[in-house]
Amino acid sequence: MNSLLHDEAQETQPGTVHVTSYALLLIFVLLAAGIITLSYLYYQSFKANYRREYEKQLSAIAELKVGELTQWRTERWGDAAILLNNAAFSSLVRRYFENPEAPEASEQLREWLGKYQTAFQYDQIVLLDARGILRMTIPANLTNLTSVISRRLPEVLQSDQVTFQDFYRDETDHGVYLAILIPILQGLGSNRLLGALVFRINPETYLYPFIKRWPTPSLTAETLLVRRDGNEAVFLNELRFATNTALNLRMPLDRVTLPGAQAALGREGIMEGVDYRGVPVVAALRTIPDSPWSLVARVNTTEVYAAVQERRWLVIGIMTVLLFSAGACVGLIWRQQRVRFYRERAKLSTELAQSAKELQEKNAELERFLYTASHDLKSPVVTVRTFLGYLGKDIASGDTGRIEKDIQFIRSATDTMARLLDDLLDISRVGRVIVLPVRVTLQGLVDDALGAVAGRLASQGVALTVNDPEVIVFGDRVRLAELFQNLIDNAVKFMEDQKEPRIEIGVERRGAETVFFVRDNGGGIDPRYHEKVFGLFEKLDPRAEGSGMGLALVKRIVELYDGRIWVESKGLGQGACFYFTLPAAIESINKGA
Amino acid sequence: MKGEPIVILLVEDDEAHAEIARRNFAASHLANRLIHVADGQAALDYLYRRNEFSNPEASPRPGIVLLDLRLPKVDGLEVLKLIKGDPALGSIPVVILTTSKAEADMVKAYDNHANSYLVKPVDFAQFTELMETFGYYWLAWNQYPH
Numbered sequence: 241m242n243s244l245l246h247d248e249a250q251e252t253q254p255g256t257v258h259v260t261s262y263a264l265l266l267i268f269v270l271l272a273a274g275i276i277t278l279s280y281l282y283y284q285s286f287k288a289n290y291r292r293e294y295e296k297q298l299s300a301i302a303e304l305k306v307g308e309l310t311q312w313r314t315e316r317w318g319d320a321a322i323l324l325n326n327a328a329f330s331s332l333v334r335r336y337f338e339n340p341e342a343p344e345a346s347e348q349l350r351e352w353l354g355k356y357q358t359a360f361q362y363d364q365i366v367l368l369d370a371r372g373i374l375r376m377t378i379p380a381n382l383t384n385l386t387s388v389i390s391r392r393l394p395e396v397l398q399s400d401q402v403t404f405q406d407f408y409r410d411e412t413d414h415g416v417y418l419a420i421l422i423p424i425l426q427g428l429g430s431n432r433l434l435g436a437l438v439f440r441i442n443p444e445t446y447l448y449p450f451i452k453r454w455p456t457p458s459l460t461a462e463t464l465l466v467r468r469d470g471n472e473a474v475f476l477n478e479l480r481f482a483t484n485t486a487l488n489l490r491m492p493l494d495r496v497t498l499p500g501a502q503a504a505l506g507r508e509g510i511m512e513g514v515d516y517r518g519v520p521v522v523a524a525l526r527t528i529p530d531s532p533w534s535l536v537a538r539v540n541t542t543e544v545y546a547a548v549q550e551r552r553w554l555v556i557g558i559m560t561v562l563l564f565s566a567g568a569c570v571g572l573i574w575r576q577q578r579v580r581f582y583r584e585r586a587k588l589s590t591e592l593a594q595s596a597k598e599l600q601e602k603n604a605e606l607e608r609f610l611y612t613a614s615h616d617l618k619s620p621v622v623t624v625r626t627f628l629g630y631l632g633k634d635i636a637s638g639d640t641g642r643i644e645k646d647i648q649f650i651r652s653a654t655d656t657m658a659r660l661l662d663d664l665l666d667i668s669r670v671g672r673v674i675v676l677p678v679r680v681t682l683q684g685l686v687d688d689a690l691g692a693v694a695g696r697l698a699s700q701g702v703a704l705t706v707n708d709p710e711v712i713v714f715g716d717r718v719r720l721a722e723l724f725q726n727l728i729d730n731a732v733k734f735m736e737d738q739k740e741p742r743i744e745i746g747v748e749r750r751g752a753e754t755v756f757f758v759r760d761n762g763g764g765i766d767p768r769y770h771e772k773v774f775g776l777f778e779k780l781d782p783r784a785e786g787s788g789m790g791l792a793l794v795k796r797i798v799e800l801y802d803g804r805i806w807v808e809s810k811g812l813g814q815g816a817c818f819y820f821t822l823p824a825a826i827e828s829i830n831k832g833a
Numbered sequence: 834m835k836g837e838p839i840v841i842l843l844v845e846d847d848e849a850h851a852e853i854a855r856r857n858f859a860a861s862h863l864a865n866r867l868i869h870v871a872d873g874q875a876a877l878d879y880l881y882r883r884n885e886f887s888n889p890e891a892s893p894r895p896g897i898v899l900l901d902l903r904l905p906k907v908d909g910l911e912v913l914k915l916i917k918g919d920p921a922l923g924s925i926p927v928v929i930l931t932t933s934k935a936e937a938d939m940v941k942a943y944d945n946h947a948n949s950y951l952v953k954p955v956d957f958a959q960f961t962e963l964m965e966t967f968g969y970y971w972l973a974w975n976q977y978p979h
Binding site: 614616618620621622625626628629630649653768769772 | 847848849850852853856903905906907931932933935953954955956957958960961
């Protein structure tokens with residue numbers, strides 16, 4: 241048991257706990273670093289992936305728009321091309337020009353052009369003759385052309401090609417329009433011009449809504465058209481976050497962060513910049529083939545990163561939870577270590593206090609031993625010296641009666657001394673001389689003991705019984721026999737005037753304890769002296785024989801086997817029973833079995 | 834001094850030492866009476882007139898107690914404590930006569946109001962002289978109230 245405690249105590253020495261604390265702190269730091277690094281790497285990769293995906297999406301939308309705008313322009317060119325070299329149309333126009341009052345040609349022409357207007361959603365259609373005079377308008381009653389168109393007319397009237405008038409502002413209604421200018425040829429190999437057609441397009445009908453349309457729900461995304469005008473980028477449509485911008489909003493081309501400017505310069509691809517409002521944006525830039533237009537598909541950076549931001553909080557959240565968990569785990573382990581440490585320390589200090597107490601007790605016992613030994617050894621010396629003095633005097637005076645008495649006292653004192661010395665030697669040997677332990681039955685021990693006291697038992701007619709002869713003990717056979725011998729001797733010595741003296745030896749089980757006993761029906765012991773009887777040189781009856789060391793020796797032997805001894809007696813004349821335990825002699829057997 | 838013998842109660846477990854005391858007192862021719870008991874319990878029984886000492890005629894109150902310290906049954910210090918703790922007995926002078934020179938014993942004895950502490954000398958002449966001096970001092974010179 242004792243050695244077991246000891247091993248456990250050695251397992252964690254106080255010093256190692258600090259080491260463990262530092263090790264745990266290091267583990268936590270490493271864990272935390274790992275968690276933070278992993279979180280950061282995950283977040284960065286998520287951000288890069290997301291950004292890439294978003295750019296792809298932005299590019300795809302821009303591509304789609306460019307495709308549709310190109311398609312739209314091709315269709316417009318197509319509309320124009322049908323009329324450019326159309327003999328039937330040319331002859332109808334000639335007939336109408338020659339006789340404007342003739343209802344047949346006029347109505348036919350109006351119907352034809354009207355179909356164009358309604359089917360292809362042209363805002364206005366104007367027919368001019370070669371001199372630039374308005375000859376027919378749809379809707380009717382238009383009186384003059386806007387100056388932008390008028391300026392371009394001579395050029396159109398001299399060419400045989402369709403001309404595209406890009407976004408312009410009409411000075412009468414201040415609206416933004418586009419126009420297709422188509423020269424009408426004489427037809428059939430003749431290059432002479434009859435006049436021209438002007439198809440005016442209102443971008444509000446289709447173009448602007450189309451440009452504005454964004455295929456996914458978005459709070460900040462938009463597409464816009466720009467074209468280069470000298471050193472400036474001109475915004476061609478109405479913007480999502482600004483009004484009255486078409487043809488009005490112009491920005492210098494040297495603004496490198498402005499997507500519109502970069503697009504107007506012909507750049508293509510993805511860029512991050514600051515838009516017309518001064519807000520950071522991610523933009524996809526495309527030029528529209530065969531046109532002065534460039535397209536910008538842009539979205540606020542904050543919207544792009546909103547999901548990333550959300551993910552960042554999530555990552556931070558998970559990271560915090562992980563850090564806390566790691567901290568809690570490490571903390572728990574640390575706490576357990578501390579608890580164990582303090583428990584160990586408490587145990588150690590208890591053990592220390594215990595051994596200090598034991599040491600103190602041993603010291604006190606040794607002091608008592610020295611004291612009693614010196615006192616009791618000195619007594620007979622005093623006797624011898626004193627009676628030697630008397631002897632001298634009595635010899636001188638010839639008092640023979642006294643001489644004999646003196647010698648008697650001297651002899652008795654030297655006998656006492658000799659016995660004291662023998663017993664002292666004996667008791668000091670208990671536990672000091674190591675004898676190989678053997679297994680022996682209770683009966684065997686009693687038999688050994690009887691070798692020394694049998695004669696006395698017989699002479700006093702004492703009956704001795706052993707109740708549990710088969711009980712086995714494991715130890716120094718001679719010492720254990722001496723233990724029983726002294727107890728039997730003691731019992732016999734104090735039988736007093738018992739008519740049927742009996743001694744009973746046996747074993748009682750008290751809980752887990754095996755308790756041996758030696759019981760007699762003799763004189764008994766006054767309860768006041770139950771402790772004192774085990775003292776060294778302690779004799780209750782000064783006239784009793786012996787040095788008063790028998791029970792002290794018994795006690796020492798019992799203690800040698802980690803046991804305790806006590807006496808139970810109801811008092812004088814009630815008999816006495818000495819109980820004792822020998823755990824070390826019993827446990828060895830259990831261990832061996 | 835009316836010549837009434839002073840009763841000395843000698844509490845001594847060693848028969849030889851009791852004999853020494855007896856011889857010394859006999860030699861001093863002082864008017865006294867020595868009563869010897871061999872253990873602490875017997876001393877208390879005598880003082881309180883119990884058991885075998887219950888007859889007050891046979892067990893007169895002692896004028897002085899000569900007490901050994903190491904005694905069977907009840908220890909000498911315990912006897913001293915009981916005598917000095919009892920108002921009826923406390924006035925009886927108690928002289929410790931022992932082989933022990935241990936400081937602790939002396940301190941305990943005086944703490945418990947021992948009137949004197951004598952150590953038995955190993956030398957015969959000295960022992961005899963001690964007993965003589967004791968006799969003169971406590972039995973001749975010392976005055977006791979009646």
